[in-house]
Amino acid sequence: MLLTSVKKLFFGAMLLLALTSQAQVWKPTSASITFKIKHALGATADGSFKGFVGAVVFDPKELSSATIKASIDAKTIDTDLKIRDKTLRSDEYFDVEKYPKITMVSQKFEKGLKENDYVGTFSLTLKKTTKVIKIPFSFVQNGTTAQMKSTFQLNRVEYEIGEKSSLLGDVATISITLNVQQ
Numbered sequence: 001m002l003l004t005s006v007k008k009l010f011f012g013a014m015l016l017l018a019l020t021s022q023a024q025v026w027k028p029t030s031a032s033i034t035f036k037i038k039h040a041l042g043a044t045a046d047g048s049f050k051g052f053v054g055a056v057v058f059d060p061k062e063l064s065s066a067t068i069k070a071s072i073d074a075k076t077i078d079t080d081l082k083i084r085d086k087t088l089r090s091d092e093y094f095d096v097e098k099y100p101k102i103t104m105v106s107q108k109f110e111k112g113l114k115e116n117d118y119v120g121t122f123s124l125t126l127k128k129t130t131k132v133i134k135i136p137f138s139f140v141q142n143g144t145t146a147q148m149k150s151t152f153q154l155n156r157v158e159y160e161i162g163e164k165s166s167l168l169g170d171v172a173t174i175s176i177t178l179n180v181q182q
Contacts, residue, residue: 026056026146026180033072033176037156038169045168047079047088049102056148056180060118060139063109068120071103093162099127107132116140126159137176148178 031052039045051073058066075096077088089096107121116138124133137150156162157170164170 024057024059024182026058026182028052028054028056028178028180029145030179031177033174035172035174037172040167045079045084047077047085049073050076050078052178054178056178058109058139058146058148060111060116060141063111063118066106066109068104068106068122070105071101074100074102095127102126112136112138124154126161129159131158144182146180148180149176151175 031054033049033052034046035048036044036046049072052070053072054068054070056068056070058068074094075089077085077094077096079085079088088094091098103125104122107123109121110119112118118137118139120135120137122133122135123130133152133154135150135152137148139146139148151173153171153173155170156172157164162168
């Protein structure tokens, strides 16, 4: 009886080890997070964020076990205009003192229509608002390195990032490029 229990434990541990060793754990090496939004008189305001921290487990063949958890430092917002950046950091917009992080946590992944294309369902938290959104992205692996790229739109008003305005568009276009290695 004891021998049978030991065998079951051993085979269970081996199975767990085999499943764990197949997971593709990726370490982020660099990240670019940029945005564009329509501004007064047809102009566009561009900016970026820094301070990316993330954990990526992604295998295109095993989407059911993939996970991505990421955050960026809200106070790093940079539009190349100090007065605008100060306004964006204020409580009217990102309120970086009270809400220092913007976070994304994956819920599930699906294969996209083209090769290397995927759609992730994420919980995105901006300020005090968390919404479930779908984000399309590409994942291109080259040996032990890979790149994830995404461009999607986000309605800032839904997250209480400022109010509706005739001078500032509601929808921002977000672009993310994440380079990772195993």
